[in-house]
Amino acid sequence: MAPVIRCSSLVKSFGSTRALDGLDLEVAPGEVHGFLGPNGAGKTVTMRIVLGLLRADAGEVTLLGGDPWRDAVALHRRLAYVPGDTNLWPNLTGGEIIDVLGGLRGGLDGTRRAALVDRFDLDPRKKARTYSKGNRQKVALVAALASDAELLVLDEPTSGLDPLMEAVFQDCILDARAEGRTVLLSSHILAEVEKLCDRVTIIRQGATVQTGTLDELRHLTRTTVTAEVRESPEALGDLAGVHDLVVDGHRASFDVDSDHLDEAISRLAALGVTSLTSHPPTLEELFLRHYGDELADIGVAGTAAPDDGRP
Amino acid sequence: MRTLTGLWRLVRLILRRDRVRLPVWVLGLAAVVIGSGASLVPLYPEQADIQQYVDLFGDNPALIAFAGPGYGFDNPNLGVILVNETQLWACIGIALMSIFLVNRHTRAEEDAERTEVLRSSIVGRHAPTAAAVVVVAAANVVFAALCGIAFVALGYGATGTLAYAAGLAGCGLVFTGLTAALAQLAGSSRATLGLATAVLGLAFVLRAVGDITGNVLRWLSPIGWAQGVRAYAGEQWWPVALCLAATLLAVAAAFWLATRRDLGSGILPQRPGPARAGTWARSPIGLAVRLQRATIVAWMAGLALMGGVYGSIGEDVEEMIEDNEAFADVLAQMGGADVTDSFFATAVSMQAVLAAGFAISAALRIRSEEAAGRVEPILAGPVGRWRWAWSHLLVAAVGTVLVVAAGGVGVGASYAAVSGDASQVLRLTGAALATVPAVLVLAGVAVALFGASLRLSLVAWAGLGVVVLVELFGELLRLPSWSRVVSPLHHVPGLPAEDLRAVPLLVLTVIAVALTAVGLARFRSRDLQVG
Known part of the structure; x- marks a missing residue:
């Protein structure tokens, strides 16, 4: 099936700043796609280009099989968007704003709207100027989720929600996926992405650094192993693909590249394993690994992952 | 004065942010007023020319409505014409400047939730309002001083010029204080601008009616006070004191109101609105x-x-x-x-x-x-x-x-x-x-x-x-x-x-x-x- 969103080699500059520098993004029908990157990496700019609010300087964008700049109106009938900074009309109530955003697409399903207002515990009679950031986001979320759009474009939609509301949001996204809707979700809450997303794209400085399912991404990187062995584990450091070995008597912990996992485990077995734990990298570890050098630059310890052992 | 802690830092912040806007307002207004004053000098070189102007326009109601009461027309000099031709518009200009600038640095900042950030640091409750008032008041005084200096240089009488400038600054100050108070009363910066310009419109109309019908209404208008100084026509100074008193009163009211409301809300009540939009949506x-x-x-x-x-x-x-x-x-x-x-x-x-x-x-x-x-x-x-x-x-x-x-x-x-x-x-x-x-x-x-x-x-x-x-x-x-x-x-x-x-x-x-x-x-x- 043709992808719902396809961006290839997008370039966008604002004056002398290059916001996007050859970005690729592909979102398949029916998937929940996580869109990750540090602040200023270009996530919001990409979404705005996908929505036809900005025009790319170079590269190609296809949205639902059309050109988002030229066919904006027709394509927008089929999608709903929640912006990162939800700006609302201060003198309209939350309920009115939901109806404005829904009304422009021909009206919302009344029962669904009521259920969502209820689920998100939103007071629709309050003027928008009195809402907190979280409540403003709820208004935008209810308007988007109550629509029958086949694509949801969500720009950090949970950054202001409390944990309870975040759980509600996650349920709603899982429901949307069950209904066969496609979701593009940018987020900084990695646990949320890990729980919801089928595939993720990680970008940095306006370019895509990795894309794939979480399993694929994990495969590209290292597994953390902690083991106790009967003999001295020092020799493990000589193995190809083993990093950050820490030896404490008979206890060893290290990271190993996925394609060298087999060798490492065989060597461990030869040393006489008495206990073993291993876990695949969390998304957080993946994420930090990609930005490791940035973090090292600003002096965050233990993330640069050079292979120089320990002090 | 703990409620004013941080005042001077905030004043510097406003001056930095408005380093272009303030000079544009002040110099722009001053250029028009001074330019008008300069052009009058060669236009009415002789007493006879001045007398002719007065004879022509003295009892013209359109002129009274859109210029002023015409103090000194019975024994006219060039300053009287200057007042008649420029003072009302200078008052409106300076009032608009004061309204826009005070709102920009009080209620508009609050709406943008920047006041919140400032107030969370070591800044007194009234410091943001006070800083806006201080800067705009200074802009008023600078504007009036520029006009005054230029008029004296052009040969207008010193005493009359001082009265003219004092009236202008006084009118601007009243609207400075008034806007600060209205910013506390209203629920948003739009509402503040609406209320303040409505007051200005009322002030304009009240003095027009007061001057034409010759009744006390003109003394309800800050513009009437500025004209009431009678520059170049037997100056009287008490209206200047009236302006200053009204300004102080308004600023005090702003402070008092500020202690009676929450940041981000207004005194005028907010009611819950409809839960659903009508068909307009x-x-x-x-x-x-x-x-x-x-x-x-x-x-x-x-x-x-x-x-x-x-x-x-x-x-x-x-x-x-x-x-x-x-x-x-x-x-x-x-x-x-x-x-x-x-x-x-x-x-x-x-x-x-x-x-x-x-x-x-x-x-x-x-x-x-x-x-x-x-x-x-x-x-x-x-x-x-x-x-x-x-x-x-x-x-x-x-x-x-x-x-x-x-x-x-x-x-x-x-x-x-x-x-x-x-x-x-x-x-x-x-x-x-x-x-x-x-x-x-x-x-x-x-x-x-x-x-x-x-x-x-x-x-x-x-x-x-x-x-x-x-x-x-x-x-x-x-x-x-x-x-x-x-x-x-x-x-x-x-x-x-x-x-x-x-x-x-x-x-x-x-x-x-x-x-x-x-x-x-x-x-x-x-x-x-x-x-």
């Missing part, structure tokens, strides 16, 4: 009407009220002119246009200038929606840019017609009531409506600029500035006659004193539509912008 035009209707109604009420005041003195105009033979002669030479009609033609074009203020701000609603990021969720829905923009612009255009018509109906109805001639309602409303194409040209300029970029679109206000300059000060500043051509209002036949000519109105309409089309075409091909 189904189309962009419905939304545009919903967003703009309160402003339109407020402007209609304001102009109708102002028109009502002018209409009500229509009868007095005739009586006054009968006593002024010199002026009657001039009018007769000009082709015998009816005095009352000339007065109403001036009133109508004055209202058109005000309506242009509405039209520009209504047209620029598309700008503020875009700048605030509120257009994004709309355009991310199945609404194209064209449809969204023309919905707002159509509401702005219809709103302009309504606002202008309300002003005309106000003049006509109240003149019909005092003269007993019901046909005046239609006649004067028609005269007002003839200005609509010119007003819309100014709105069209705003749209054309908006198409280029958000920042540029604010230059549209300079367009209004040019019109005010050319229409009100063109002759005084002796601007070349071709300069008047740039003012759309210049091309409108001066109804009801002149005959209706359709061609200029058609041409103006075409220009307005063309400017709008250019702006929208460019908007459709540019990126959306924020801030």
Whole structure:
């Protein structure tokens, strides 16, 4: 099936700043796609280009099989968007704003709207100027989720929600996926992405650094192993693909590249394993690994992952 | 004074942020006032010339309504003419500057939730308001001082100049304090601006009525106080003290109100609104009407009220002119246009200038929606840019017609009531409506600029500035006659004193539509912008 969103080699500059520098993004029908990157990496700019609010300087964008700049109106009938900074009309109530955003697409399903207002515990009679950031986001979320759009474009939609509301949001996204809707979700809450997303794209400085399912991404990187062995584990450091070995008597912990996992485990077995734990990298570890050098630059310890052992 | 901790740091912050805006306001206003003052000197070289001016305009009600009471006309000097020609407009200019700047640094900051950030640091409760008042008060004083120094250099009397400048600064200070207090009372920066400009309009009308009918109403108006100093005409200083007292009182009220409300809210109550939107929410035009209707109604009420005041003195105009033979002669030479009609033609074009203020701000609603990021969720829905923009612009255009018509109906109805001639309602409303194409040209300029970029679109206000300059000060500043051509209002036949000519109105309409089309075409091909 043709992808719902396809961006290839997008370039966008604002004056002398290059916001996007050859970005690729592909979102398949029916998937929940996580869109990750540090602040200023270009996530919001990409979404705005996908929505036809900005025009790319170079590269190609296809949205639902059309050109988002030229066919904006027709394509927008089929999608709903929640912006990162939800700006609302201060003198309209939350309920009115939901109806404005829904009304422009021909009206919302009344029962669904009521259920969502209820689920998100939103007071629709309050003027928008009195809402907190979280409540403003709820208004935008209810308007988007109550629509029958086949694509949801969500720009950090949970950054202001409390944990309870975040759980509600996650349920709603899982429901949307069950209904066969496609979701593009940018987020900084990695646990949320890990729980919801089928595939993720990680970008940095306006370019895509990795894309794939979480399993694929994990495969590209290292597994953390902690083991106790009967003999001295020092020799493990000589193995190809083993990093950050820490030896404490008979206890060893290290990271190993996925394609060298087999060798490492065989060597461990030869040393006489008495206990073993291993876990695949969390998304957080993946994420930090990609930005490791940035973090090292600003002096965050233990993330640069050079292979120089320990002090 | 713990409530003022951090005051000077905040003052420096405002000066840094407005390092361009403040000089533009102060120097721009000063240039117009000083330029007018300078041009009077060669115009009235002899006492006889001065006397002629007084004879001509002394009892002209239009002049009293749109200039001042004419203190010192019985024993005139050049300063008296200076006051008559410039003081009212300088007062309005300085009041507008004070209103906009104080609101910008108090309520608008609070709406943008920046005050919150400041107040969370080591900053006293009243420091942000006090800092705004200090800076704007200083701007008032600098403006008045610049005018004063220039006038003395031009040869105007020192005492009179001091009184003139003190009156100006006093009027500005009153509006500085008043806006600070209204910012506490209102629920938002828009509401603050609305209330403050309404007070200014009221001040203008009260002193006009007070001066024409010679009653106490003028002393209810800060503009009346500034004129009450009687610069160059036997100065009296107590109105200056009155201004200062009122300013202090208003600032004290602002502080007092601030302790009685929560940050971000107003004193005027907020009621819960409807949980569901009406059918208006189904189309962009419905939304545009919903967003703009309160402003339109407020402007209609304001102009109708102002028109009502002018209409009500229509009868007095005739009586006054009968006593002024010199002026009657001039009018007769000009082709015998009816005095009352000339007065109403001036009133109508004055209202058109005000309506242009509405039209520009209504047209620029598309700008503020875009700048605030509120257009994004709309355009991310199945609404194209064209449809969204023309919905707002159509509401702005219809709103302009309504606002202008309300002003005309106000003049006509109240003149019909005092003269007993019901046909005046239609006649004067028609005269007002003839200005609509010119007003819309100014709105069209705003749209054309908006198409280029958000920042540029604010230059549209300079367009209004040019019109005010050319229409009100063109002759005084002796601007070349071709300069008047740039003012759309210049091309409108001066109804009801002149005959209706359709061609200029058609041409103006075409220009307005063309400017709008250019702006929208460019908007459709540019990126959306924020801030």
